[in-house]
Structures are given as C-alpha cells and as structure tokens.
Amino acid sequence: MMLEKGLEERTFYLNLGPQHPSTHGVLRIVLEMDGEFIVTADPVIGYGHRAHEKMAELRTYQQYLPNMGRVDYLHALAYNQCYCMAVEKLAGITVPERAEFIRVITSELNRISSHLLWFGAYLLDLGAFTPFLYCFDDREQILDLLDRLTGSRLTYCFYRFGGVPVDIDDDFIAGCRAFSQRLRSRWDDYDNLVTKNVIFIHRTRDVGILPPEMALQYGVTGPTLRGSGIPYDIRKSEPFSVYPLFDFEIPIGERGDVMDRYLVRLQEMEQSLRIIEQALDKLPNGPIMAEKVPKRLKPPEGEVYTAVETARGEFGIYLVSKGDVKPYRVKLRVPCFSNLSVLPELIKDTMVADAVAILGSIDLVIPEIDR
C-alpha cells in the first residue's frame, strides 16, 4: 500500500493526542506519516499516572479498596472482585455462596455496560453518531439497577472482604430480568442498522488483522485476543468465583480483524446475559458476609496472585503481605497495557482513518494503562 519514496518525498510527524477526539483519554500517539499513510507509530503513555500501586503500600487493605474502582472505571466491579479475592485468599476468608452469586451478577451487568459503552463510542470513532445514544439508553438501565444496589453509577466500590454489604431484593431481580429481555430485543436493531451496514463492513472487514501468534507474543488478552481465534478467557481457563456452575460459551473470531473483535464483544454481551439469568435462577439463600472478618485486617505473611476476566482482558493482582495492616507490595497486571503494545504493529502502513478504527477496536481505558 505504501508508495515508494522518491528523492523529494519526506515523512512528517503527526501528534494523535494527548487531546484528540479518538483517543478517549489522555493517550498520545506520535505518528510518522507519509501523506495519509502511517510509517511508524509510537504510543506515549503516562499522562494520567496516579501511582495506584504505591498508594497500596501507604494504605490499609480496606482503605485501598476504593482505588480499585478507579483503575478501570468502566468495569470497576471486576477490579473490586479481583482485589477482594486476593485479600481473601491471603487472609483465608471463605465467601458465602450467595455473596459469590451477587458478585457474578453485578460484575456481568457491569461487563455489559462496559461493552455497550464501547459499542457506542467505537461507532462514534467511525463517524456514526446515533448508535451512541441508543447504547446509552440501554446502559442507563444497568446504571439504574446498580445505582440502587451499590449507591454509585460508575466507580463502584461494592464488594467487601468476605462478601457483599447489601443483599439483592426482588425488585433488583425483576429489574435484571426485564433488562435482559429488553437488551435481547435490541440485538436485531443493532444487527440490521450497524453490523449489516455496507459502510460499516467496508470500514471493519480485513482491517487491522491481528494474527494469533502476534497476539500471544504481546500478551494480548480479552476480546482482542479472542477476536484472533484463541478461546482464552479466565472465566473458563482458570475458573474463579462460581463461574464453573454456569453454562456459557466463549465467542471467538476467525480472521482477527476489527470486525471480529466487534462481533466477539457483541456476542459476549449475550453470553453475559445468559450467565446473569442462570445466576438469578440458581441464587441460593444464606448469608452474604463471611463471619468474623476482623475490622483491622492483618493477613499473614505471604504472597498471592489472583486474576479475573474484565471487559478488556486479564486483570491480575500480585499481592505481597509482610503481616502488616498495609500491603507490602501490590502489582497490578492491567490488560490494556499489553493490548496497547501491539498497536504500533497493527497500524503500520494503514491510513489515519484505519488507525482510528483499530485503536478503537482494542477498547483502551487510558487511566488503566497509566495506573
């Protein structure tokens, strides 16, 4: 696709970001351009660095919990869950089954809301304005449900060490069922108006192909990896919480292009709905908090790694305790950092418009990369 460079032709540099409509945050990508084509791309990160890992060393285990909702604000509950799981594993706390069910239901709802937001924002990147508001209309239902339960709409801090603080009631269950019905009735609209749109297909088919080998080399996870045809999902590969109890599939793509990543996310929403419905059906009775969780938590010396599947990929926490009230060290393994690292390879030799389409298809949350 590249033109051969003549004597007089020179490349120039174009700054995509840190303030740009398509980076969805303060990400800067330095593009070396040959006309409309990109020769090299160099992501520059760190504009939103908030020292989350260092903060963990200065706060008690409980005090650090609210930070988790702010690493990735779009799928905050999965981060909550991962951190709680790490501390529980370290301190030897067993979570009651009902609490695990509530965690799964709320986390999957949160996953759908994250994917819906991605869907709308991605089409905005491609120049379609309207789907964004339809997605927000759907997403609003989830936010209302979670708002009533958790008290917040975005940066949730809902799980506690040993369970959840609030039980779900019949209204919430009825709301969940109504929502899943409503969203299912929307699939046809999304399919007919967006997925089958000729312009959309032209913009996404065979654009930004990520070969499975390259994805593995860069440590790409989440829908971006599954779009390339590798069925790696922590919920199945290394099951945590009560996920093994549910029957759901891991959607994968075939070609690894932008379209496949898009389809994987759409199908994942449907699978999340299935998980939620099964969880509501099987919801056991019982306590929602483990007994005797000390107010002043002092886990024994040791180290632990837990991982969950977030909307963007594998999120892991490596936690080291020296038997103090504060963690000795917390390392966050965030999916977007690895997913971003593959971007320069993907947008080489493409046009700016494709670069935007590819950047969006990776679904980055910039504060998560910077941590």
Add this chain to the structure above:
Amino acid sequence: MQFFLAEGARLGLGLIGVISLVAVNALFLIWMERKVSAHIQLRPGPMEVGFHGALQTIADALKLIGKELITPEDVDKLIYLLAPIVMFLPVLVSFLVIPFSPTLLIRDLNVGVLLIFAFSTLTVLAILMAGWASNNKYSLLGAIRSVAQNVAYEIPLLLTAMSIILMAGSFQPSVIVSQQAKVWNIFVQPLAFLLFIICGTAETNRAPFDIPEAESELVAGFHTEYSGMRFAIFFLAEYTNMFIVSAVATIFFLGGWHGPFLPPVVWFLLKVYALIFLMMWFRWTFPRLRFDQLITFAWKILIPLALLNLIVTAFVLKLVR
C-alpha cells in the same frame, strides 16, 4: 437611464433579499439539524430558548460574535483571513439565478446553471486556502482530502447535470423547470437523481462523505484553527451550500415550483427542505467512509454510471426527436 435605474433597484432589492434569506435559512437549518438529529437519537434537542428551542441558534450566534478571534502564530495572515470570505461570497452569487417561482427570481440568465456550478466549485479553493494558511497538519490533511474529494465528485455531478440539460436543451433554470410542468424529471431520470443526490452530499462535505472534517480523525479538518465568527462563516457557508445543492436538485428533478393548490414559492421551498431533511437523515444514520474508499466510489462507480446515463439519454433523445 431608466433601464439602469430599474435594474439597479432590482439588483439592490435582490441582494438584500438574498442576504436575509441566507441568514434566516442558516438559522433555521441549524435548528432543524439539531431537532432532526435529536429525534433520530431519542432525545428532545434544544428546548429552553424560545418555543422548542427556536431561538437557540440566535443565542449561539450571539455567543460566537462575542468570542475572541484568535489568529495563531505563523499563519499566512492574508490567506488565513481571506479564506472565510472566499468561502462565503460564491455561495451568495448562486442565489442570483435560482428561480423560487416564475416571478420570484433576480436574474434569469441563460447560462444560470453554469454560473451555479462555476461558483460552487470555488469553495474548494477556500478550503484549500484555509487548510494551507492555518499552519496546522490536521488542517492541511483536511484540505488535501477535500480537494481530492471535490474534484472526484464534481465530475459525476456535472455529468448527471448534463443529461438533464440535454433533455431541456437549455442552461436556463427557469426553462428547465417550466418543461417539467407535466412530468417531473425524477420519474424520467431516477438514476440521475440518485447520482446527483449522492454527489451533492459529497460536494457539501456532509456525512457519510464528511472526510475533510472527520472529527474522529482530523479534529475539525480545515477549520481547526478558526474561532468565533470566522468559524461561523464556514458553518454558515456549509448550510447555505446544502440549500443550493438541494435547490438545484429541485430545479433539475423535482419540477421546481410546480405543484397543486399551494403558491409556487411554497412548493419550491417545501421540496428543497425535504431534500435537506434527506441529507440530514444520511448524516445521523451512516458511519463515515474511509478516504480511499470514497475516491474509489467516485471514480469506479459514480463516474461510469453517470457516463452511461448521459450516453443513454443522448441516444434516446436522438431517437425520439
């Protein structure tokens, strides 16, 4: 002497009429765009200022007038300042020959159609000037795209226009309209109408062909560095261009002022605004094409189709007459 006085008065009145029409039309279209997009997107749109937000655009225009006019460093000052004017003036000229009704037209030139096309092409020059002078890479990329796009889409636009002119045997807008008293051209030339609307949308840089100002790629394209009223003039020109393209399409295909019961000028405006609504509908429901796909679409699909249409029209006319 008397002839010149009468003509002068006619021209003066015409200019005042055109300028007020342009201003009112732009205010109305921006409000309409907001309302149309809002209702497509499940929201009410502006509701606060005036009845259903009718005065919202006036409030926004006042805000824009109050804004500081920023001239960035290292711009090519003369060209930077001239660009909005070059953008806007040709748009005004086109109004001179648009027949709103059999009597309501300023100048019934026998090359009226040619004049409209000649002057509407000048907007490309203004976009190129704005992009070049702004000393901004996004502006420059937007300007380059715009020139490539306008050159590509001008050709099928003129080719389809030619087939209509062949049928009418005249470049005079009023003649083209009066020949459609019985049958509108859209029923005779449906393909030409389709091509004309597509090219017209591209000519006015509207979505899905809004590549020159693709906001998710080029921030704001060629007018990234313009603020306040200078930006507003680009905005005004875009909406007035929409009106002109729709007016030309109405003259060519929808029988201009013809229609039962209502006065001719009402029919004309109704048809124009219906076409503008169609263009707004496009914008709020389609994603954007990629730059190379857009050019390929013009050269490989639209131009051959337009040529074919022209040749078939010529043949049929030869056989009939």
